[in-house]
Amino acid sequence: MKKIAAFLLSIGPGLFCIGYTVGTGSVTSMAKAGSQYGSQLLWVLALSCIFSWALMEAYGRYAVVTGRTAVNSFKTELKFGKVLAVVLIVGIVIGQWNSLSGIVGLSANALYEIARLFLPGLPAESYWAVLSIAVVILAILYFLLIVGKYSFFEKILILFVTIMGVSFLISMFIVLPPPGEIAMGFIPSIPEGEGGSLLVAAFVGTTMAAPTFVVRPLLMQGKGWAREHTSLQSRDALSSALLMFVISASIMVTAMGALYYKGLTINKVIDMVYTLEPVAGKFAVALFMTGALSAGLSSVFPILMVAPLLISDYKNGELDLKSKLFKRLTAVACVVGLSVPILGANPIAAQIATQVANVFVLPLVIGGIIYMVNRKAVMGEHRAGWLLNTGLVLAFIFSCVISVIGFTALKDFF
Template sequence: MSTNNRNSLFKKIIAIVLGFGPGIFAIGYTIGTGSVTSMIVAGSTYGMQLLWVLFLSCLFSGILMFAYGNYALISGETALYGFKKHIKGGKILAILIIIGISLGQWNSLMGILGISANIIYELAAIYIEQLVPYKYETVLGVAIFIIAVFYALMLVGKYSFFEKILVVFVTIMGLSFIISLFFVHPLPVQVIEGLIPSVPQVPGGKMMVAAFVGTTMAAATFLSRPLFVKGKGWTIKNLDQQKKDAITAAILVFLISGSVMAVACGALFYQGKPVTQVLDMANTLEPVAGKFAVTIFFFGTLSAGLSSIFPCLLIAPMLLADYQSGELDTNSRQFRIITFFACLVALIVPVFGANPIEMQIMSQVFNVFVLPIVVLGIILMVNNKKVMKGYKTNLWVNIGLFAALFFSCVISYNGILALIDYF
């Protein structure tokens, strides 16, 4: 292949990656260290048994992203602003959603920062043994540095800027996990069996199912989509593009998350080594593939964490702006104060030296309780002829939305049982 052809192919790949729309934020929200942690813990503990939960979560996520995106392009309104304006009791509904999602995402942010800082420490400790006695100090110092850099980047505050940074992190993450799959992988029969619905009948099994849905079918992903669609500058002319973007995002979330679960299953499940600490995540690949593979997998996990910090910091000011006017002003005083407070919250796990993996899984479980309200809200909006300006929502989309509502109610009930068992 000539140099010109190579350059041309490289430019085409870069153009495809950069041409990816608001779906990149969906991947950033969905595949963070929360998702990676859940997938590694599930793969190492239950093999591929929960693959069916991941499949259904991604399927319903794609439908909800499509519905929220279409609603935004046709009505010209954002989600919470629309709920407040068009649904009876919508103000209370919107405020409950803001509180529920913000708390869930901030909880998640603590775990994300804790795991990301631990990963950098573990990666450094592989090559610099002198760091081993100073774990707490190193982890805390790294956490403060990461959150300070991200807060500084937040102040730049442009949609296109956030999107470009996320593209880089998500690309590194996806490639790292898929490359890792070449080193270790489960048996094909396990993958097929994993698509048959079953819940592990062991302590923590229900918690894991709820955490899976909480991280993969994240309410924040759908509610923020109208704002990101508007931020991209899309209009009613981009309906087809919006549909492709939602489908692509859902497929990529399934492939990347499934790869992580499969790697953990192949490396640890057969050896009976469930993951409970960040160091266990470090050992996912080392026995079979050496330090090089560990480094690749770590970069993927770190990229997953860093790609989630932006969306988690953005969520509270974004939902508040959505409720107030439907417009997000990233240069406002309100935006800077709320994101600064979120940065302080993020440091709780590193400061107290808590186990970030346990914190991360717990936060994912709490995310499922807002989900039924968020699904019900969009069902009411897309079937309101006045709001949708005469546009009729497809029967299959409605069937998908009602199935998603039923699924979210079942998982929320399951989450309540899991928390009762835990406490």
């Protein structure tokens, strides 16, 4: 256990990235896709994780070699850099705060469904109970945030991500479908019918999450990594991408094994309870919902921090966790996070729509780092080689295509 804990601590920034990406947005998108299309979209997940690896490597390498952060570098080093930096901050914060409301709603619903699983006397739906749970979740996380130490945040995320990963992996093996049918998901195809394109865009929006990459240099700074930690940073990026794929794929395969073959799809959080319980029993349902809850909490924690972190990056290129601005903006984010529970909206529909919105700033995030990581005067021998550049260019093309698909899908959705 000590060796496992030491390994997880050694990839702390990578766990922050998992916190941003594998949240209830991923749980929602992967579970809905697995229930509706089986493993058909596994290839989209694999591509997104490969491109995420390239982007985490690029942003992390730039940070440890130069000692600089992303937004501040864009502002000072690029033509029209101030405009680009402001657009990135506004786009990322709006996308993340929109996601936050759905995540909090899903987490509160997951806790309520776990309670109903063991206390059948509770009503099927309770607006005030779910809202109260959401308020308690945000109050606890806000209290933890104002402690203001990176190492403390890292340990909390390790706990959430570990519980999430173990829960989803065990759930997958309980209802494991034939391996050959899972492997068919690596053959590229887009599902026909309503909602297929929306889910493809949501996959990319939740896996190739722009804040994952833009915030990464700040996390390198918080970890104290510099030029001599280049290889450690690379291992961190690879480990994070692999864990992202394994955890997300296990959610999709669980939904495939439990729901797809019965022709059942997910429209509400409670659907996972009703459909998993007859197949695998209360234990498996509790495991899956615990994983969903941990995914939500692991996402809420860094998302609450995203606005003050990016603004601090823009102003002075430093990781600031103790200022009044940090406390005020995280408090505002908490209020935003209550919007879905207060409105009583369906958190799954809200979550998928907001995850799609995240893809629109992605081309800017990729284009900016392609330029920065190829500057020989700054990067020296560590500038991007042909392999990393190939990954970044393909990621840029992929993000542009997905942005078009996402725009069309959102237009049809509304």
